[in-house]
Amino acid sequence: xxxxxxxxxxxxxxxxxxxxxxxxxxxxxxxxxxxxxxxxxxxxxxxxxxxxxxxxxxxxxxxxxxxxxxxxxxxxxxxxxxxxxxxxxxxxxxxxxxxxxxxxxxxxxxxxxxxxxxxxxxxxxxxxxxxxxxxxxxxxxxxxxxxxxxxxxxxxxxxxxxxxxxxxxxxxxxxxxxxxxxxxxxxxxxxxxxxxxxxxxxxxxxxxxxxxxxxxxxxxxxxxxxxxxxxxxxxxxxxxxxxxxxxxxxxxxxxxxxxxxxxxxxxxxxxxxxxxxxxxxxxxxxxxxxxxxxxxxxxxxxxxxxxxxxxxxxxxxxxxxxxxxxxxxxxxxxxxxxxxxxxxxxxxxxxxxxxxxxxxxxxxxxxxxxxxxxxxxxxxxxxxxxxxxxxxxxxxxxxxxxxxxxxxxxxxxxxxxxxxxxxxxxxxxxxxxxxxxxxxxxxxxxxxxxxxxxxxxxxxxxxxxxxxxxxxxxxxxxxxxxxxxxxxxxxxxxxxxxxxxxxxxxxxxxxxxxxxxxxxxxxxxxxxxxxxxxxxx
Numbered sequence: 115x116x117x118x119x120x121x122x123x124x125x126x127x128x129x130x131x132x133x134x135x136x137x138x139x140x141x142x143x144x145x146x147x148x149x150x151x152x153x154x155x156x157x158x159x160x161x162x163x164x165x166x167x168x169x170x171x172x173x174x175x176x177x178x179x180x181x182x183x184x185x186x187x188x189x190x191x192x193x194x195x196x197x198x199x200x201x202x203x204x205x206x207x208x209x210x211x212x213x214x215x216x217x218x219x220x221x222x223x224x225x226x227x228x229x230x231x232x233x234x235x236x237x238x239x240x241x242x243x244x245x246x247x248x249x250x251x252x253x254x255x256x257x258x259x260x261x262x263x264x265x266x267x268x269x270x271x272x273x274x275x276x277x278x279x280x281x282x283x284x285x286x287x288x289x290x291x292x293x294x295x296x297x298x299x300x301x302x303x304x305x306x307x308x309x310x311x312x313x314x315x316x317x318x319x320x321x322x323x324x325x326x327x328x329x330x331x332x333x334x335x336x337x338x339x340x341x342x343x344x345x346x347x348x349x350x351x352x353x354x355x356x357x358x359x360x361x362x363x364x365x366x367x368x369x370x371x372x373x374x375x376x377x378x379x380x381x382x383x384x385x386x387x388x389x390x391x392x393x394x395x396x397x398x399x400x401x402x403x404x405x406x407x408x409x410x411x412x413x414x415x416x417x418x419x420x421x422x423x424x425x426x427x428x429x430x431x432x433x434x435x436x437x438x439x440x441x442x443x444x445x446x447x448x449x450x451x452x453x454x455x456x457x458x459x460x461x462x463x464x465x466x467x468x469x470x471x472x473x474x475x476x477x478x479x480x481x482x483x484x485x486x487x488x489x490x491x492x493x494x495x496x497x498x499x500x501x502x503x504x505x506x507x508x509x510x511x512x513x514x515x516x517x518x519x520x521x522x523x524x525x526x527x528x529x530x531x532x533x534x535x536x537x538x539x540x541x542x543x544x545x546x547x548x549x550x551x552x553x554x555x556x557x558x559x560x561x562x563x564x565x566x567x568x569x570x571x572x573x574x575x576x577x578x579x580x581x582x583x584x585x586x587x588x589x590x591x592x593x594x595x596x597x598x599x600x601x602x603x604x605x606x607x608x609x610x611x612x613x614x615x616x617x618x619x620x621x622x623x624x625x626x627x628x629x630x631x632x633x634x635x636x637x638x639x640x641x642x643x644x645x646x647x648x649x650x651x
Contacts, residue, residue, distance in 0.1 A: 115279070115280045115283055116143065116147070116245070116276065116277055116278060116279055116280060117143070117242075117245035117248055117271065117275045117276045117277065117278050117280060118143035118144045118146065118147040118276040118277065119147045119150075119280070120245065120248040120249060120280045120283055121144055121147070121209070121248055121252065121271070121276070122144075122147045122148050122150070122151045122153065123249075123283060123285065124248060124249055124252035124253070124285060125151075125153060125180065125252070126151060126152075126153065127285045128177075128178075128252070128256050129177065130153060130180050131152075131153060131154060132153065132154045132155075132156060132171060132179075132180070132536050132537075133148065133153055133154070133155050133156070133180050133181065133182050134156045134158050134163075134164040134165075134167040134168050134179075134180070134181045134182075134529075134533070135155065135156075135157070135158060135161075135164050135181050135182040135183050135209075136157065136158055136159075136160070136161050136164060136183050136184065136188055137157075137184060138183070138184025138185065138186075138188050138211060138224070139184065139211075139224075139273070140184045140185035140186075140188075140211030140212055140213060140224065140272075140273045141182055141183065141184040141185070141188070141209070141210070141211030141273075141276075142211075142273075143273060143276035143277050144182055144209065144211065144271070144276055145182070154536075156532075156536070156561065156565050156567075157561065157564065157565075158181075158529065158558065158561055159557040159558055159560055159561055160191060160557060160558075161181075161183045161188050161189075161191035161192040161195070162191055162192060162193075162194045162195045162525070163195065163525070163528075163529035163555060163558055163561075164181035164182075164183060164192060164195065164529075165181050165192050165194075165195020165196050165198065165199060165206060165208060165266075166195050166198065166523075166525075166526050166529035166530045166533070167179070167181070167529040167530065167532050167533035167536070168180055168181040168195075168199075168206050168208075168533060169195070169198070169199050169202075169204045169206060169526075169530055169533060170494070170516065170529065170530035170531060170532060170533020170534040170535075170536075170537065171533040171534070171536060171537040172199075172204050172205050172206060172533075173204060173327075173514065173516055173530075173534065174492070174514065174533075174534045174537035174538045174541075175537050176260075176330055177205070177260065178205040178206055178207045178256055178259040178260050178267075179204075179205075179206050179207075179533060180206070180207050180208075180209070181195075181206065181208050181209070182208075182209040182210075182211075183208075183209075183210055183211070184210070184211045184224070185210060185211045185212050185213055185224045185225065185226060185228070186223070186224030186225060186226045187224065187226075188210070188211070188224075189210040189211075189212075189226050189228040189231075189270075190226055190228070190231065192208060192210070193231060193232055193235065194521075194523060195523075196208055196232055196235050196236060196266045196268065197232075197234075197235040197521055197523075198518050198520075198521045198523040198526065199265065199266045200235040200236060200237075200265050200266055200520075200521075201518070201519075201520025201521040202324060202351060202518055202519060202520045202521070203263055203264045203265055203324065203325065203328055203520075204264065204265070204266070204328075205259035205260040205264040205265060205266070206259060206265075206266040206267070207252075207255050207256060207259055207266075207267055207269065208266055208267070208268045208269070209268075209269050209271065210228050210268065210269070210270045210271070211271060211272075211273060211276070212225075212228070212241070212270045212271060212272040212273065213225045213272060213273065214272055214273055214274045215243065215272040215274050215275060216274070218272070228268065228270050229241050229268065229270050232268050235266070236265065236266050236267060236268050237258050237259065237263075237264075237265040237266065237267055238254075238255070238258050238267050238268075239267065239268040239269070239270065240254075240255065240267075240268070240269045240270065241270045241272075242269065242270065242271045242272070242275050243272075243275070244275070244278075245275050245276075245278040245279065245280045246280055246281055246282070248271075248275075248280065249283060249284060249285045249286060250286060251269060252269070252285075253285060253286040253289055254289055254291065255267040255269055257289040257291075258291075258294065261296050261298075262294075262296025262297075262414055262415065263296070263325075263413075263414050263415035263418075264328055296414065297414070297416070297430045297431055298414070298431055298432045298435055299431055299432070299435050299436075299439070300412070300429050300430070300431035300432075300435060300436035300439055301429065301430070301431070302439070304427055304428070304429045305429065305436065305439055305440060305443070306443075307427050308386070308410050308427055308429065308440070309440065309443055309445050311384055311408050311410070311426075311427065312342070312344075312384065312445065312447055313445055313446075313447055314384075315383055315384035315408070315447070315449075316383055316449070316452060317381060317382045317383045317384070317449070317452045318344050318345075318382060318383070318384040318385075318386065318447075318449060318452070319344070319345055319346075319347060319378055319379060319382035319384070319385050319386070320335065320338075320339060320344055320345070320346045320347070320386045320388060321346075321347050321348070321349065321352075321367060321379060321385060321386065321387045321388065321390055322335060322346055322347070322348045322349070322352040322355040322356075322388050322389065322390070323348070323349040323351055323352045323387070323388065323389040323390025323391065324349065324351030324352055324389060324390070324519070325388065325389020325390065325413060325414060325433055326352060326355045326388055326389045326433050327351075327352065327354065327355060327389075328389065329389065329414070329432045329433040329434045329435075330434060331388075331389075331432075331433040331434035331437055332354075332355050332356070334433070334434050334437035334438060334441070335355060335356070335388065335433065335437055336355075336356055336360070337437075337441065338437050338440060338441065339356070339362050340362065341441075342445075342447055342449070343362070343447070343448065343449045343450065343453060344362070344386075344449060345362050345363075345364050345378065345449070345452070345453055345456050346360075346362055346363050346364065347363075347364050347365060347366065347367050347371075347375045347378060347379060348363075348365075348366050348367070349366065349367060349368060349390045349519070350366060350368060350370075350371075350501075350505055350517065350519040351390075351517075351519040351520070352366075352389070352390065353366060353505055353508075353510065353515045353517075354510045354513070354514055354515035357510060357511055357512070358508070358509045358510045358511075359509065359511075362453065364378055364456050364460060365460070366505050366506070367379050370502045370505065370506070370651060371505075371506075372460075372463075372465070372506065373463045373465070374456065374459040374460045374462075374463040374464075377459055377463065378456050378459070379403060382407055383406070383407050383408065384407060384408045384410070385403055385407055385408070385409050385410065386410045386412065387403075387409065387410065387411045387412065387413075387425075388412045388413075388433050389412065389413060389414070389433050390413075391413075391418050391421075391422070391520075392411070392418070392421070392422040392423045401423075403423055404423050404424060404425075404426075408426045408427070409423060409424075409425045409426050409427075410425060410426065410427045410429060411423070411425035411427075411428055411429065412429040412430075412431065412433060412436055413429075413430065414430070414431060414432050414433070416428075416430045465506075469646065469649065470646045470649075471621060471622070472621060472646075473620070473621060473644055473645050473646040473649070474574075474619050474620065474621060474622060474625070474643040474644055474645050475622055475645075476499070476500070476503045476507075476574050476643070476645050476649065477503055477506065477507045478507075478622060478625070479619070479622070479625060479629075479643060480503055480504055480507040480508050480546070481507045481508075481509060482625055482626060482629055483508075483544070483546075483572070483629050483633075484507075484508045484509040484510070485509055486626075486629050486630065486633055487513070487542055487544065487633065488513070488541070488542045489511040489512045489513065490511075490512050490513045490541050490542075491511075491513040491514075491541060491542040491543070491544065492513055492514045492515075492516065492531070492534045492535075492538065492541055492542070492543045492544070493508050493510070493513065493514070493515050493516070493544055493546065494516045494517065494526075494527045494528075494530050494531040494534065494543065494544065494545045494546070495508070495515070495516070495517040495527060495546050495547075496517070496524065496525070496526055496527035496528075496545070496546065496547035496548060496551040496552075497517070497518060497522045497523060497524045497525075497526060497551055497581075498524065498547075498548045498550060498551055498579070498580055498581040499548060499574070499576075499580035499581050499584065499649070499651050500546055500547055500548045500551070500574045500580075501517055501522075502581075502651040503574075503651060504517070504546055505517070506651070513541070514534070516530055516531075516534065518530075524550065524551040524554050525547075525551050525554030525555040526551075526555075527545040527546065527547045527551065527555070528545050528547065528552070528555040528556075528558050528559075528569070528571060529555055529558055529561075530545075531543050531544070531545035531569045531571075532558065532561065532562060532567045532569055535567050535568065535569050536567060542570075542633070543569050543570065544569075544570045544571075544572065545569055545570070545571045545572070546571075546572045546574070547571070547572070547573060547574070548573070548574050548575075548576070548579075548580055549573055549574070549575040549576065549577065549599055549602055550578075550579045550580070550599060552571070552573045553599075553602065553603075556603075556608070559608075559612040559614065559638075559640075560612065562612075562638050563612055563613060563614070563638070567638070568636065568637050568638045569638055570632060570633070570635070570638065570639050570641070571638070571639070571640045571641070572632075572641045572643060573605060573640065573641070573642050573643065574643050574645050575602075575605070575642055575643065575644055575645065576644075576645045576646065576647040576649065577598070577599045577600065577602065577647055578597050578598065578599055578647050579596075579597040579599065580647075580649075581651075582597050583597045583647075584650055584651065587648075587650075605618075605640060605642045606618065606642070608640075609640045614637075614638055614639060614640050615635055615637065615638075615639045615640070616639070616640050616641075616642070617631060617632055617639065617640070617641045617642070618641075618642045618643075618644070619641065619642070619643045619644070620644045621644075628641070
């Protein structure tokens with residue numbers, strides 16, 4: 115057995131079924147050894163998307179997705195995908211090939227100090243120096259990636275280590291890391307303090323972030339809210355924690371959230387932040403969530419608690435464990451008047467849109483699309499205006515809503531949707547992007563075709579980088595700079611080139627008919643929606 119064989123055995127021991135990547139000489143021993151395995155390899159068309167696709171796998175399975183790329187530009191290209199996962203706390207294991215150990219530091223062909231380059235964007239990184247260390251390194255990497263505050267781990271393996279003999283292979287059963295002991299169970303004293311505050315509160319509110327989804331605590335949070343009648347809002351990354359139409363769900367907060375949801379957060383007297391970082395996109399004025407209210411901040415990462423807003427009650431731990439412990443406590447409360455007020459606010463403050471009937475209204479289109487999608491469907495939103503319309507109008511039932519909120523990486527939706535479809539082949543998966551973000555990932559249509567990954571793609575086409583154009587509209591009084599997408603491809607011809615079925619929707623007259631045809635198709639399909647270039651979110 116050589117080091118490359120050992121890596122494959124480690125992946126098999128972790129239950130890995132798919133690796134996304136792009137080969138090169140420095141990672142060739144790995145890709146040669148994987149031929150003897152049942153692990154599926156998917157050739158991505160650019161390395162950044164290997165990490166995005168692995169992210170899609172991770173978010174559907176709850177286990178680290180895996181990607182493997184070569185040294186030098188292969189490794190540096192994957193950094194943006196790693197940074198995206200880090201910002202959203204998505205567990206990944208990223209394997210990079212490296213030049214011969216004896217040549218490190220010599221600036222030889224395709225050498226890059228990738229462990230140094232990704233230091234800001236990983237939970238941990240390894241440079242493997244001995245083939246016998248491979249089992250321990252991989253066991254630790256998967257453990258670190260998927261515990262505590264989850265995130266990416268990078269393993270850099272020089273080609274000579276991949277080819278070196280392994281004297282004895284034994285995959286560890288346990289991990290022993292003296293300096294890494296994440297807190298999972300919440301402090302019982304702090305939990306009782308939360309309950310006491312709930313018993314005194316008149317206007318409590320739960321604000322759920324992506325950490326609830328990462329800890330697979332959706333059902334626990336929903337039961338807690340239902341049992342005690344507590345309303346729930348979410349951050350962008352928390353969308354999908356509760357069904358959109360749930361009577362206790364009151365939308366998304368933040369700069370691009372619903373006004374009634376932001377008002378609810380401001381007027382609450384007890385705010386329970388769960389698995390949310392209190393970052394600027396969700397809370398751009400942290401002083402408002404501490405003024406005249408009790409702030410409870412639950413998070414598995416103690417570094418996030420108090421970083422942007424000082425909580426009254428800090429509570430470190432995994433959301434699922436904390437809600438399981440709270441469920442054991444008996445207490446009563448009644449918040450019917452508060453919930454009724456929030457319902458009235460939602461109706462009173464509903465956004466009024468006046469779309470141009472000559473175009474597709476993206477808000478109405480997304481609402482109708484998600485109404486017709488299967489209950490367990492996966493909706494993947496890209497970045498830009500399409501993301502904000504998706505967050506505001508997509509209806510999540512029992513499925514998943516995926517996007518990138520922390521880094522806001524354009525081009526995320528198509529590769530992430532591919533990963534989601536590979537992880538859950540029986541679920542309907544739809545990627546929604548703008549014509550700008552589509553062109554950052556359109557090369558992956560070849561990957562979908564080659565590997566038979568039937569993802570459906572919606573392109574909201576306005577011939578602009580819409581979100582930046584909107585910012586320039588308000589900030590620079592329509593003085594537009596570098597946002598015109600003239601020269602974009604004819605999507606019908608592009609679809610034909612990739613042998614994909616194609617539909618175009620130019621206004622709302624045949625919206626339902628086109629959506630039904632789009633969703634009925636078993637294979638991949640591209641739907642182009644022509645939207646008003648001047649429309650605003």
